[in-house]
Amino acid sequence: MDGDIGGDVLESVLDAGLQLWSDSGWTAVTLPAACAAAGVPVADLAEDFPDSLDLLCEVFDRSTDERASAVITAMDAAPHDERLRAGMRAFVACIDRDPRHAAVLVEAVGCPELRARRRSSFRGFAALMASQVVGTAAEPRRLQVAAHFCLGGLTEMTLAWLDSETDVDRELVLEHGARMFEVTMTTP
DSSP: OOSSSOHHHHHHHHHHHHHHHHHHOGGGOOHHHHHHHHTOOGGGTTTTOSSHHHHHHHHHHHHHHHHHHHHHHHHHHSOGGGHHHHHHHHHHHHHHHOTTHHHHHHOOTTOHHHHHHHHHHHHHHHHHHHHTOOSOOOOHHHHHHHHHHHHHHHHHHHHHHHOTTSOOOHHHHHHHHHHHHHHHHHOO
16 A cells, blocks of 8 residues: 555554544545545545545554454463463553554454455454464364354453443453453354
């Protein structure tokens, strides 16, 4: 992407797109709206994002890549028996640093491109989590199904954490999320 434009310009527009998504849903992420919020002329990015859907998908991909990179890095650095918890800590830290990423996690209804990207990222994350499980006789397919189940729970716990009307906090998400993965994925 950013072949003709400066990285700072692109980053400011992507950040504005993430803010729009967080505030008003994915339908609000248009090139004109993101450029206006970032103070950038639309013409500066029209070639890179010929359609607002291109911008929306780039915002999704950047957010997903940021979370995935943090989780993978944490898991790689942890002892094997601590990798699930290390991944959970990295995920929670990413959302804690920028809660706007939670909108990208969950909101894809009505947009086939986002729905496909979300499903693909969840399949990848489920496979990653399944690959970290040791000491179980469960077959890989069952581990991935269990990971998908856990991802649904983690997503809902994350939303509850970010909802000021619940008493779910960061530590509860971290503890119960890690335990959910550990128990569900280590029980044959």
